[in-house]
Amino acid sequence: MLNKALRIPAADVLYKLRLFIQDLFHQIQNESVSDSITVYLGQIIQRDDFAILQKAFSNNNLIAFSQFLFCSTDQLRAICVAKRLSPLNDNFMSIIIHIDMPANTKCATISSCRYFIDNGKDVLLNMSTMARIVKVEKESLKENQIASIYSTLVLSESQQNIEQILESKRTEIKSFVPLISLIKLMVLMNQQIAAEHVVETMFNDDTSKENSTTQAEIAACCYCLTTSCHASLSIMSPNAFELSSLYASIGAMYLRLDTYEKCHEYYQKALDSQLDSNNPDLNCISSHTNNIGIIFLKQGKHSDAISSFQRTLKILQQITEPHDTELALAYDHIGDAYLSQFKYEEALNNYNKSLEIQEHILPRNLSALSSVNDTLGNVYLKLGRSREALMNCKRSLEYQKEYMLVAHSSFAVLYNNIDLMYYREEQYLEALENYCKSLEIASISLRQKSFINCYSTI
Structure with missing residues (x-):
């Protein structure tokens, strides 16, 4: 190998x-x-x-x-x-x-x-x-x-x-990070595609997401690759279609670094390059508008986020089947934006549309179905509608049982929410039963976590 x-x-x-x-x-x-x-x-x-x-x-x-x-x-x-x-x-x-x-x-x-x-x-x-x-x-x-x-x-x-030639080349690619020196060397050797593959491989490595230093190095490499395209940029329109993917990749790196202003700037450039193309890709456009909406949501710009997500929704409705994962996700995002504004009825409307689509997708995504039911239960609870909240939380529990061990800490949270709803409905025996289940699972989960922590220190 x-x-x-x-x-x-x-x-x-x-x-x-x-x-x-x-x-x-x-x-x-x-x-x-x-x-x-x-x-x-x-x-x-x-x-x-x-x-x-x-x-x-x-x-x-x-x-x-x-x-x-x-x-x-x-x-x-x-x-x-x-x-x-x-x-x-x-x-x-x-x-x-x-x-x-x-x-x-x-x-x-x-x-x-x-x-x-x-x-x-x-x-x-x-x-x-x-x-x-x-x-x-x-x-x-x-x-x-x-x-x-x-x-x-x-x-x-x-x-x-x-040695003189090597020293000259070392000076040319010199950087404070060996990874950047490697990318500079590959670009110097006209191996741009291979360099992009290296950076993409690191970008997709889940372990690198936990290391802010590595993330910064990858972002710097993306900048290096962008700079290497300077000769092309001088003869190419700034919004050329070919640059859309590159702009989106840079935007994704800034998103990982929580640098939202720069992230928005590059996603907007990616979107503009598609819109100015003679043959725009609607899938790419919907992805870029969705990402821009996510940035607005993280910045607390809820109205802008809703507008961007609704734009994504309109595009997806033109290119996808009626029951599609991306459509469900768009409704979810709109619901999140309304929920952040405490507009519970509007949030409920969009979450229910997301649930309706999710229920028709095959094979079923049990995790997504459990998540949207749990979210609906919590919104209904905030509105004081305990019966609807209880129904959705029970559904969330059933879906979760199909793909997760019952001893998982998530079940403790769900049982706790259910006992709260029973309590509000004055069904105290049922509330007590679910509270006890929540307490039992929480204690098991806590013991397991303590054991793992102890094991890792030995």
Whole structure:
């Protein structure tokens, strides 16, 4: 999996294995071969690049490898690897790279202490390996019909001109955060799409949401990617359709950081770019207006939030089926905005519409059904309509029982609400029964939480 990720490279796999890769890099730095050896690397290459290398070796040019190299001291094994690699098209060809390694070269072999090499003849070279091209032969191994590149490993620190170039590039991408330096380097290498994939992978990582520092770094990377589009922006309309997704991604990062003014600014830019397009995407427009409504709601601008959510609702009614999750969510959001203004009747009206839609969606979303019934129960309770409140809370309880363990603390809250409604209806025995259930579940939940906390400190 790691080998495949390093060859493609697959950003999501590399990100998941980042700690292992870092440890592997440092481990190889502590391993070496005692004698000089030659290893072979099976690979594919574009024919045009191979032609360039044929011209380059006469000038003692270098070839740099940015990834780990899985080589072998067995030439035939490396040839088999090269031939198994599927060329993407006719412009690619199989090659074998001969690498002469001097004594004490840093690498991992079968004798490495911590990481097992599959074959006794395999050799794992570290990232940032650099070799001087000695000879290039096209189909030099007649019986195998495969081209060869002969090279010798060099150390960059022993080559003054290389160190000067590297130092210049390090200065160009220098940043206070290594992640930003990486993104700058990828942009510099014209790997914009790969850089966006890396940032998107981190953005979707739930663990990063709990770390404000990481969130700030991701936001800074989004800004870096945006800045890299400056050349395109100079020849493209500021509201060009192609920028909508980028603006929305930046807005989402500001939303995570609770920076609502900047978040609103970028979501509005995303919306405007769609509206100014000759072929606007109604799904994107509804998403942007919904997000703007959420920002207004978080800022306490309830009237603006309602207007934005109603706009979302109108768009969705044009493009979706009558019973759709997004429609239900839009009604939910409108209900939330009215509830924040203590306009209970308007809130009830929208929550009931949301419930009506949810009940017809298949497969049923039990969590959503439980949530909207619980919300309705609480609104009815605020209006003093205990019987309706009791009915909705009981429904919420039944839905919750279908997908959650009864010992969960959420049941304690629900039973407590139900006993309050029974009490208001002067049905004291039923109130007492539900209160006891609430107390029992709460005590179990509290013991479990205490046990987990104690376990985590051991």
